[in-house]
Amino acid sequence: MKLTVIGFWGAYAGKNEATSCFLIEEENTKILLDCGSGAVSQLQNYVELKELDAVVLSHYHHDHVADLGGLTYSRVVDMNLKRTDHPLQIYAHGEDKNEFQKLGKPPYSLVTQYEVAQPITIGPFSISFQKTSHPAPCFAMKITSTITGKSVVYTADTTYDQKLVPFSIKADLLLAETSFYADQTANTFGHMNSDEVGRLANEAKVEAVMLTHLPHFGNHQQLVNEVSQRYQGQVILAKTGEQMHI
Template sequence: MECRVIGMWGGFPKKNGPCSGYLIQHDGFSLLIDCGSGVLTALQNYIDLNEIDHVILTHYHYDHFSDIGAYLFSRLVNTHLGKTKKELSVYGPEDDVVKKQVEDVAYSRFSSFNEKSQLEIGPFTCTFKRNIHPVETYSIKIECDCKSVVFTSDTSFTHDLIPFAANADLLITECSLYEGMDGAASGHMTSEQAGILAHQSNAKKVLLTHLPHYGNLTDLVVSAKKLGNPNIELAEPGMLIEI
């Protein structure tokens, strides 16, 4: 299993730096997790858009889903051009507006999930945990061949994240804020809280994501590592992790 970081900025993209998007692949099967601002353009550096038939959206903030509209029309046009015959399957929290947005465009369909869902998508088994965030948001665990990737998406720190991420081969944890800040109201984690999650979950490799547009980002890694897990680094666009 491989994970390619397409983008990892919080809020809005930087030049050549998209927001949330992660390409998970195994044995020729591809699954995209989140499709935030700037993701669709960058994604094409690594894969033809027609080779991805499944996209999971963790929630409906623009930095996590705004490019899905363009993806729908990509599938429409490329189907008419004979470049693909498969529907684009989009999964996300139940939302009538998003469902209509997806299914109003031919050759795409929407399926909802919640905390009790288990999705079997190609070789991947996907399960979910409801987060604390201003809109309905989920952490996701992707398992395949006894390996696991856990992506927290956006959330305040809660102790039930620890068993959800337990022994993850790759933990992609949000780290929107610096040590000493308070993310409770905004639904985000600090570097210290990301470090607690990394250490207490015993994650084998950890990427800090949803990064802030200010400050010295290396301070996030230093702060997180102090909690005990040395295998922590910043996510970067284009980074490939083999699991």
Template sequence: MSDGRLDLTVLGCATPYPAADNPCSGYLVSSGGARIWMDAGSGTLGPLQRYVRLDELDAIWISHLHADHSADLLTAYYGLLFADIDLASPIPLYGPPGTADRLAHFLTNTPARSPVESAFAVTELHDGHRTTVGPLRLTSRAVAHGIPAFAVRIETAGASLVYSGDTAPCPSLTELAEGCDVLLCEAESDRPPSEGEQVHHTPEDTGDTARTSGAARLIVTHVGRFLTPRQAVARAATHYDGPVDHAAPGVTYSIG
């Protein structure tokens, strides 16, 4: 049974490659004994094991297939099938269309396709996809990143978390985040784009999305390397009056 609380542990939030003390994007979301690895960016599998073994995960959710959000699925595959883990059944993996084939393309080294489905039970996301993992309810929405990409709202009876993944400001994210307890939102861009399509939030955009959606709290993540976390938080706060934090690696936030 869940007590209505939802815990968010930051495994890493660096972009586009890991820092010495900060893996790429990855988070552990847990409630009532259910545990979800949310994004599996480069380097996140290591710190994940401080909290949970791979075979103890109830699900994996992937926002999009850029390496800084998904690359550690490759090493997780080897860990699940060819190491010290006796996997009872494949781990449910929710990801963008083509996830299984993308993994298999990278992992296959012989004429026989690597058995990706022996490690992961893959479900392809679509706009409005809904599922449950233990006491957690997940709703995914397609967002604007130039490739298939998704944000997710994770809820229990007493708490709600919305994670943007990577995206430009867009109505689907704002709608998904309406009235949430915590919005975990990327802020990779240090300035609005001068030309071409915008595919990330600036810190000011992050504040705007939190304010417009009525989020109770904003956690800024995935901050670009031309900004410090302190700068990103300060700039987001100029567009949002609620509490603003930075997703520091190793920190656990209790929601609800």
């Protein structure tokens, strides 16, 4: 499976960049995890929008869904021009009925509600969910390739939560939100700091961790150093266009 970082900022997009969005590909299936602000513009450097099969949304905060409307409109254009006849599939939680019912635009985009107890299948991917601790209902996801057995766990937005350890156990890559530095309190904002990310990566014995949902302050290299104090494996700083084969 191939992962491409489309956007990695928390809260709002940095200059010419995007907030949370990751492209994951295996064989001919292309899915997005979240679709934050600036994502549609960045995506076109790596994929044709009409080739996207599905978007899986963690929650409805703007920095995770802001560009979904634009992405949906791209499918309206592409289907009407007969560039594709495949609607965009959107997978989302149903705990906020008001936000959920605004998502779809049939026949151009179709919405499926995911449930914690029922992993979903999209092409070669199996995706399971776990609710996180965050001010809005939010779900971490584990994406497993049914071809290779490799897995990526995306924490989405969360405070440090011990339940994430078994959910992330031995993942090939942990995509971890790292919103604050080690000496800052993150949980009052519903997020994790670098020390907590290091603990999670270490306790879950993951193969590698990628730091994302990065803050608009400080020196990001310090986040890497702080995570590395707790975790001996590979620590990667998310950056636009970063690609990993997993």
